[in-house]
Amino acid sequence: MLSVEGLTKKFDSVVAVDDVDLELRSGEIHGLIGPNGAGKTTTVNLITGELTPTRGTIQFEGEDLVGLSPSTIARRGIGRSFQVVQYFPEMTVRKHLRLAVRESTRTVRSVLDRDADYSEEIQRVAELAHLEDQLDTVARNLPHGQKRFLDIAMVLAMDSKVILFDEPAAGLNESETNEVREILEELRGDYAILIVEHDIDLVRAISDRITVLHNGSVLTTDTPENVVQNSQVKEVYLGE
Numbered sequence: 017m018l019s020v021e022g023l024t025k026k027f028d029s030v031v032a033v034d035d036v037d038l039e040l041r042s043g044e045i046h047g048l049i050g051p052n053g054a055g056k057t058t059t060v061n062l063i064t065g066e067l068t069p070t071r072g073t074i075q076f077e078g079e080d081l082v083g084l085s086p087s088t089i090a091r092r093g094i095g096r097s098f099q100v101v102q103y104f105p106e107m108t109v110r111k112h113l114r115l116a117v118r119e120s121t122r123t124v125r126s127v128l129d130r131d132a133d134y135s136e137e138i139q140r141v142a143e144l145a146h147l148e149d150q151l152d153t154v155a156r157n158l159p160h161g162q163k164r165f166l167d168i169a170m171v172l173a174m175d176s177k178v179i180l181f182d183e184p185a186a187g188l189n190e191s192e193t194n195e196v197r198e199i200l201e202e203l204r205g206d207y208a209i210l211i212v213e214h215d216i217d218l219v220r221a222i223s224d225r226i227t228v229l230h231n232g233s234v235l236t237t238d239t240p241e242n243v244v245q246n247s248q249v250k251e252v253y254l255g256e
């Protein structure tokens with residue numbers, strides 16, 4: 017579905033991403049892990065078009081994404097959630113979702129649709145992101161964990177087919193992390209998901225496959241069981 021080949025990004029003398037091959041299959045949850053500075057966020061930023069690769073190709077459903085703007089890539093169906101949630105403090109959850117749905121349909125619907133309320137779609141994504149009871153809450157009043165869920169809901173509302181999660185559990189307590197896990201489990205099969213996450217227990221539990229990056233390169237891509245047994249992975253990342 018999403019196929020990355022030979023992806024390389026240099027910042028002057030630093031090779032942040034070095035000849036990375038990565039295949040995200042339809043319906044899978046794919047973990048992307050590695051030590052600090054391994055190149056995980058840079059890889060995500062290359063896929064979303066926020067950065068331009070020095071070399072390499074990124075193909076989505078057979079089309080090359082390199083050179084397209086982030087908004088075009090998002091509208092093609094590649095959504096991302098951010099490490100730091102971006103929201104309008106005084107705006108309700110419902111309004112956030114309405115804007116996200118409208119943004120995704122902007123190119124195919126006419127201005128006549130400007131007043132559409134998209135209520136069915138808003139309800140659907142609110143339920144998926146465990147926010148159905150918070151639709152009329154303004155974002156700043158959401159508990160910390162639910163602000164993260166709002167970010168997830170907005171990605172879903174954009175009608176994404178691929179979702180790139182950058183540390184969805186960062187800064188969350190145990191019960192909020194468990195809820196993120198439940199949300200991801202419910203999305204399994206319907207989206208291709210790439211998840212960058214330092215919480216190794218979460219990544220192990222949720223991923224169908226895991227890619228380990230080290231110094232910008234792929235150390236291995238394998239099942240969670242094999243990855244945690246891999247001696248090189250233990251040496252550079254798991255610290256055993």
Ligand SMILES: Nc1ncnc2c1ncn2[C@@H]1O[C@H](COP(=O)(O)OP(=O)(O)OP(=O)(O)O)[C@@H](O)[C@H]1O
Pocket residue numbers: 027030031032033050051052053054055056057058059
């Ligand atoms: N804009 C930039 N300019 C220069 N160097 C950068 C830039 N962005 C990232 N780097 C460098 O590229 C390397 C990879 O960084 P990246 O943020 O992708 O790693 P990461 O695996 O996401 O790390 P972390 O787990 O700490 O978020 C690091 O050495 C980093 O310092």
